Amino acid sequence: xxxxxxxxxxxxxxxxxxxxxxxxxxxxxxxxxxxxxxxxxxxxxxxxxxxxxxxxxxxxxxxxxxxxxxxxxxxxxxxxxxxxxxxxxxxxxxxxxxxxxxxxxxxxxxxxxxxxxxxxxxxxxxxxxxxxxxxxxxxxxxxxxxxxxxxxxxxxxxxxxxxxxxxxxxxxxxxxxxxxxxxxxxxxxxxxxxxxxxxxxxxxxxxxxxxxxxxxxxxxxxxxxxxxxxxxxxxxxxxxxxxxxxxxxxxxxxxxxxxxxxxxxxxxxxxxxxxxxxxxxxxxxxxxxxxxxxxxxxxxxxxxxxxxxxxxxxxxxxxxxxxxxx
Numbered sequence: 001x002x003x004x005x006x007x008x009x010x011x012x013x014x015x016x017x018x019x020x021x022x023x024x025x026x027x028x029x030x031x032x033x034x035x036x037x038x039x040x041x042x043x044x045x046x047x048x049x050x051x052x053x054x055x056x057x058x059x060x061x062x063x064x065x066x067x068x069x070x071x072x073x074x075x076x077x078x079x080x081x082x083x084x085x086x087x088x089x090x091x092x093x094x095x096x097x098x099x100x101x102x103x104x105x106x107x108x109x110x111x112x113x114x115x116x117x118x119x120x121x122x123x124x125x126x127x128x129x130x131x132x133x134x135x136x137x138x139x140x141x142x143x144x145x146x147x148x149x150x151x152x153x154x155x156x157x158x159x160x161x162x163x164x165x166x167x168x169x170x171x172x173x174x175x176x177x178x179x180x181x182x183x184x185x186x187x188x189x190x191x192x193x194x195x196x197x198x199x200x201x202x203x204x205x206x207x208x209x210x211x212x213x214x215x216x217x218x219x220x221x222x223x224x225x226x227x228x229x230x231x232x233x234x235x236x237x238x239x240x241x242x243x244x245x246x247x248x249x250x251x252x253x254x255x256x257x258x259x260x261x262x263x264x265x266x267x268x269x270x271x272x273x274x275x276x277x278x279x280x281x282x283x284x285x286x287x288x289x290x291x292x293x294x295x296x297x298x299x300x301x302x303x304x305x306x307x308x309x310x311x312x313x314x315x316x317x318x319x320x321x322x323x324x325x326x
Contacts, residue, residue: 002103002127003110003120005083009135010114012205015171017113019133024109027128028077031107036077037065041085054089066097066106076106083112083120095119103127135205136170144172154183159191167198169208169227206232206240207272214244214279216326218319225318234310238299241321244276245291248325251280252288287324294320 006023008016028036042058055063065078086094098108098120107128110120116130124130136144145164149156156164168174178198182189209228212221228237247264254260257268257277266273298317302310 003098003108003124004128005110005112005116005121005124005130006133007112007114007116007130008133010084012113012133012135015141015173016133016135018171018173020111020113023131023133024079024111027109027131028079028107031077032075033077033107036079036107037061039065039078039080041080041082041090043082043085044087055093056087056090059086059090062094063097066101066108078106078108080108080110083110083116084114086117086120091117091119095123098123098127136172138165138170138208141165141168141170141172141175145175148172148176148179149189152179152183153187154179155188157190160189160194163191163194166223167194206237209237210240210244213241213318213322214248214283214325216322218322221318221322222315225314229311229314234302234314235299237314238295238302241291241317242295245288245295247273247276248280248283249288249292251276252283252285254280283325287326290324291321 004024004027006020006027008020012020039062040058042056062078062080065076080094101108110116110124116124121130142161142165145156145161164175164178168178178194179189182193182197206228209221209224212218212224225237247266250263251260254263260266260277260280261268261273264273266276294317298313301313305313
């Protein structure tokens, strides 16, 4: 019982988010909560409160939900989704509620991608604690798939595993559902089974594509670009790559890590920040300069040229940057 939090990286994908909900459901079930109130926090800048309240309409329901246990004597459960979108006034109100609510009568689970608001984090640490869902790589997903196949008594050869990863990426939740479908009536799964049944492309975090480009693997980068364009807008990729080139440029001229952190405005504890710093000597100066010019040209092309040309522009940019940055 009490207050709990389940967090994941800011760039968490569908698989990580599903695991967050699974862990939250486990916490509520362990506390004996059968039905909980779900609060979906709207993005910052959206939602209204038309009666003078400091909390937006979508968030205000947490007030009676947390108070009901102490008022009526029954166990109540509250699931707050996207806690990272809470506004300061809402955080202050929720923290005040938690300080007065009876943790033996109420259970609250806060889900956040990225940073959990500090006052709520402190309240949670003094009660149930924080659980962090780690972002999965495709290597992690491949290991999971092999273990899951053995657990289910399925024969999944290497070609089938590669096909699964190509279709679902690191989304283990989606792979689990796919295995449910393909294991009906048999114990062997082939690559043809996967390809004939599923045509989706994985919706992966953007940094998977960025890592492939920065490591010089243009074949993998093109594959991930194709996956990315199924789900996201091209200008999002350009913005991301511009940020990556900027950080690598700053890392290349910064005299030490602390200076790099100050210049880039990045978190010193972030894995991504440390990774850029550790690879600061990998990208040649000329490659960084070429990338800056190419990104500017690609941005102009995206905004002025017909949409039919956008994909080939991004493919050319991807291959070029893979060669320049490695």
